[in-house]
Amino acid sequence: MNYLEEYKRWCESPEFDEETKKELLSIKDDEKEIEDRFYKELEFGTAGLRGVIGAGTNRMNKYTVGKATQGLANYILEQGSEDKGVVISYDSRRMSKEFSMQTALILNANGIKTYLFENLRPVPELSFAVRKLKCTAGIMITASHNPPKYNGYKVYWDNGSQIVAPRDKDIISKVRAVESYSEIKKISREEAEEKGLFNIIGTKMDDKYISVIESKILNPEIVKKEGKELKVVYTPLHGTGNTIVERLLHEIGLENVYVVPEQKEPDGEFPTVSYPNPEDPNAFKLALELANKVDADVVLATDPDADRLGVFAKDKDTGKYMSYTGNMSALLIAEYRISQMKEKNILPSNGVIIESIVSSELTKAIAKYYGLECIEVLTGFKNIGAAMEKAKEEGKPYVFGYEESYGCLIGDYARDKDGISAVMALCEAACFYKSKGKTLWDAMEDIYKKYGYYKEDQVSIVREGAEGAKEIEEMMTNMRNTTVEKIGDYKVLTFKDVERDYVKDMVTGKESKTGLPKSNVLYYALENDSWCCVRPSGTEPKIKLYMGIKGTSDEDANKKLKDLKEAMVALVKSKD
Numbered sequence: 203m204n205y206l207e208e209y210k211r212w213c214e215s216p217e218f219d220e221e222t223k224k225e226l227l228s229i230k231d232d233e234k235e236i237e238d239r240f241y242k243e244l245e246f247g248t249a250g251l252r253g254v255i256g257a258g259t260n261r262m263n264k265y266t267v268g269k270a271t272q273g274l275a276n277y278i279l280e281q282g283s284e285d286k287g288v289v290i291s292y293d294s295r296r297m298s299k300e301f302s303m304q305t306a307l308i309l310n311a312n313g314i315k316t317y318l319f320e321n322l323r324p325v326p327e328l329s330f331a332v333r334k335l336k337c338t339a340g341i342m343i344t345a346s347h348n349p350p351k352y353n354g355y356k357v358y359w360d361n362g363s364q365i366v367a368p369r370d371k372d373i374i375s376k377v378r379a380v381e382s383y384s385e386i387k388k389i390s391r392e393e394a395e396e397k398g399l400f401n402i403i404g405t406k407m408d409d410k411y412i413s414v415i416e417s418k419i420l421n422p423e424i425v426k427k428e429g430k431e432l433k434v435v436y437t438p439l440h441g442t443g444n445t446i447v448e449r450l451l452h453e454i455g456l457e458n459v460y461v462v463p464e465q466k467e468p469d470g471e472f473p474t475v476s477y478p479n480p481e482d483p484n485a486f487k488l489a490l491e492l493a494n495k496v497d498a499d500v501v502l503a504t505d506p507d508a509d510r511l512g513v514f515a516k517d518k519d520t521g522k523y524m525s526y527t528g529n530m531s532a533l534l535i536a537e538y539r540i541s542q543m544k545e546k547n548i549l550p551s552n553g554v555i556i557e558s559i560v561s562s563e564l565t566k567a568i569a570k571y572y573g574l575e576c577i578e579v580l581t582g583f584k585n586i587g588a589a590m591e592k593a594k595e596e597g598k599p600y601v602f603g604y605e606e607s608y609g610c611l612i613g614d615y616a617r618d619k620d621g622i623s624a625v626m627a628l629c630e631a632a633c634f635y636k637s638k639g640k641t642l643w644d645a646m647e648d649i650y651k652k653y654g655y656y657k658e659d660q661v662s663i664v665r666e667g668a669e670g671a672k673e674i675e676e677m678m679t680n681m682r683n684t685t686v687e688k689i690g691d692y693k694v695l696t697f698k699d700v701e702r703d704y705v706k707d708m709v710t711g712k713e714s715k716t717g718l719p720k721s722n723v724l725y726y727a728l729e730n731d732s733w734c735c736v737r738p739s740g741t742e743p744k745i746k747l748y749m750g751i752k753g754t755s756d757e758d759a760n761k762k763l764k765d766l767k768e769a770m771v772a773l774v775k776s777k778d
Contacts, residue, residue, distance in 0.1 A: 205236060206236065206240075208240045208259060209226065209236050212240075213226050213227060217384060218257075218383075222263070225256065238260065238668065239259070239261055240260060241260060243259045244260050244262065246273065246374055247374070248365070248367075248584075248740065249354075249356065249364065249582070250270070250355045250356045251270055251355035252354035252742075253352065253354070254351050255297055262297070262301075262353045262355075264300070264301070267305065267355060268304065268308060268383060268386040269377065269380045269383060269385075270355055270377050271309060272308060272385055273373065273376040273377030273378070274309075274339070274341075274357060274376070275308060275312035275314055276312075276379070277372060279312060279313070279314070280376075283338035284312070286337050286338040287314070287401075288315070288316050288337055288340065289319075289331045289332050289335060289403075290306050290317065290341045291319045291322070291323040291324075291328040291342050292319070292344065293324075293343065293441055293442050294440055294441050294442060294470050295343075295350070295352075295470040296471070297470075298322070298343045298344065298353060299321075301343045302318060302341075302343045303391075305341055307390075308386060309399075310397070311387035311394075314399070315401065316399065316400055317331070317335060317401045318400070318402055319331075319404065320402050321445075322442045322445065323407075323408075323442055323445060324442040324443060324446065324504075324507055324509065325356070325509040325620075326508065326509060327407065328340050328342050329363070329618040330362065330410075330411050330414065330615055330616045331403065332358055332360065332361075333360075333361065333362040333616070333617070335403075338360050339359055339360065340359075340362070341355065341357055341358070343355060344356065344506065344507040346506065346509070347477070347478055347479035347506065347510060348742065350470060350471050350478075357373065361617055362618065363588060363591070363617035363618065364582070364583070364584035364587065364617075364618065365584065366584050366587070408445070412446065412449065412450055412453070414615045415450065415615075415622065416450070416626075418626075419454060419626070421542065421634055424630075424633050425455050425629070425630050425633045425634075426454075427455075427637070428634075429454070429457055429629075429633055431636070432456060432500070432632055432636055433460070433499050433500075434451065434456060434459050434460065434499065434501075434502065434629055434632075435462065435490075435492050435501045436448070436451075436459060436461050436462070436489075436501075437461065437489045437502075437504075438506075439465055439472065439480065439485060439503055439506060440465050440467065440468055440469040440471075441468060441478065441504065441506030441507060442504075442506060444461060447508075447622060448461055450626055451625070451626070454630075465488060472506075474488060475487075479505055479510075479512075480503040480504060480511060480608055481512060481528065481608055486503060489501050489502075489514075493514070493516075498516070499515070499641065500515050500516075500632050501523060502514075502625050502628060502629075508622055510528075510607065510619065510621050511531060511610075512526075512608055513526040513530075513531040513628060513642075514526070515641060515643045516641060517641065518641050518643070526646070527659075528606045528608035528609065529562040529656075531608070532561075532608075532609075533564055533604075534642065534645060534649065535602075535624065535628060536555065536565075538627075538630075538631040538634065538645070539612065540568065540574070540601060540602065541572075543601075549572065549574075552599065553574045553575070553598065553601040554576070554598045554600060554601060555568070555569045555574050555575070555577070555601055556576075556586045556590065556600070556602075557577070557579075557603070558579055558580065558581045558586070558604075558606065559578050559579065559725060560737075560748040562658050563750055564649075564653055565604075567653040568653065571652075575598065577593070579718075581605060581721075581737065582605075583609055583611075583617075584618075585719075586603045586605065586619075590614060591617075594614075600613075600614045604619070606660070609621070610624050612624070628642070654731075655753040655755060655756055655759035656751075657753065657759040657762075658749065658763070659748075659767050660748045660749070661746075663744060663747070663771075663778075665743055665744065665745070673778060674744070675738075676778070677774060677777050678724070678736070678738060678745065680777035681736055682701070682724060684777065686726065686773065689734055689773060690765050690766050690768070690769030692728035692730065692766065694708045694726050694727070695708055695729055696726070696727035697724075697726055697727075698716050698723075699716075699724055700716050700718050700719075700720065701723065703720060722737055723737040724736045731751070732749075732750060732751040732752065734747070734748065734766070735749070736748075749763070750763075751766055
């Protein structure tokens with residue numbers, strides 16, 4: 203694609219509206235900006251669409267969203283499943299509501315029934331609704347935790363999970379086959395409603411979703427008792443979370459729930475945070491200020507589409523609020539729920555815990571202790587969803603699943619990570635430990651004492667634009683083609699190249715296969731239960747580095763992790 207020719211076509215063709223042309227004419231003297239907007243088409247990848255909002259082929263706009271939807275519609279029609287319908291939800295981001303309506307009507311124009319939420323709803327409720335309504339697919343308009351300038355488009359299939367191979371490739375090929383925006387079919391809302399194709403869903407689905415989550419509580423009486431005293435600060439970070447969370451926590455018996463007032467209402471500009479991501483401690487600034495004011499026990503935040511949960515808990519010894527990583531909060535929930543299931547004799551003997559390959563090695567220790575199978579999958583919760591389906595087919599009950607990126611799922615009612623149920627599970631755990639005279643921080647320390655001080659971290663190297671994409675590709679290629687025998691103080695025991703389905707035992711020289719689907723991931727198993735992993739992000743312009751260690755104490759673990767992180771960053775940057 204010649205980006206200047208494509209830019210000119212968008213400025214002149216009657217195919218594009220005047221507002222779009224006006225936006226593009228405003229950048230006519232900025233060739234770098236023109237190149238970034240038009241050097242490629244916004245790729246419909248395995249995670250759907252995600253990009254900066256604006257005019258151009260490499261942007262999120264009604265034309266790129268329309269093309270993606272028409273391609274998806276063509277695939278659904280080919281499957282003959284148009285009557286089953288598609289559920290659509292959206293978050294608080296700029297253009298989310300407009301994109302969701304546009305998506306529904308394009309599907310309707312193709313004869314496909316839709317169920318559009320009356321207003322914004324979280325990702326996990328969409329996943330639940332797809333299963334509940336027995337629809338063929340679901341679509342979530344969201345860019346998750348990305349900065350305000352982004353939006354995105356996630357596609358789910360009939361089991362409530364994001365699309366996986368080979369279906370993702372088939373849908374992608376249908377999207378690419380839509381050569382012209384003129385192929386996008388249109389219908390009015392009025393006509394779609396008359397034909398029974400356009401349907402609105404609302405609070406009845408909320409009731410069903412909340413009811414299912416509440417059924418997962420293991421100690422309801424303890425929650426009701428301790429919930430009278432437990433103090434919780436919660437922020438939805440201007441996103442979808444508070445459509446459900448505040449109601450849910452009050453219903454299970456928590457009487458002291460403080461929602462951060464400045465962040466309570468949905469707002470796609472995210473005015474109080476630079477980055478609406480609960481992985482970022484800076485996102486907790488207002489929540490922690492409120493926590494100190496009300497003397498909260500627990501501080502919780504969900505991202506805009508409410509699939510991720512960030513956690514701070516008070517350390518009673520120091521009075522400080524301590525941050526949890528995604529691994530820590532998920533495994534705290536896992537240890538609490540699994541130990542209680544075992545105590546109540548409801549823990550299945552052949553149950554499974556599912557984690558991503560970049561999550562904590564502590565998972566394996568917990569699984570071993572309780573006699574559960576630990577299944578590792580590639581990053582992306584869709585792979586956990588696929589593993590859930592496979593485990594179900596094999597008669598292995600699902601117990602828990604999570605990934606290090608602050609997402610977990612406590613039950614099989616959905617197939618995506620659920621920040622809403624994670625909020626409830628954390629609060630239940632807090633009530634339980636409070637009844638034992640302990641804080642959540644005490645509980646985390648108990649886990650480390652029981653299994654070992656497993657610590658993990660990650661760092662991202664950002665490279666934006668066309669040049670950045672090339673640099674990321676080169677770094678991965680150079681790492682792939684370099685024999686790494688040592689990272690920091692640790693010998694490399696095993697090297698895995700998932701893209702090439704290749705494993706090499708660095709001690710014996712033996713070669714084998716990974717057994718995983720192909721993915722651009724490099725994994726280094728190191729001595730002393732340590733590890734590193736490198737992969738490009740599938741949704742953001744960055745290369746991501748993960749690492750984990752096992753220490754003998756908190757101080758020892760933190761030092762080892764710091765040293766390994768520095769060594770890994772230096773290694774990857776040397777390949778830049």
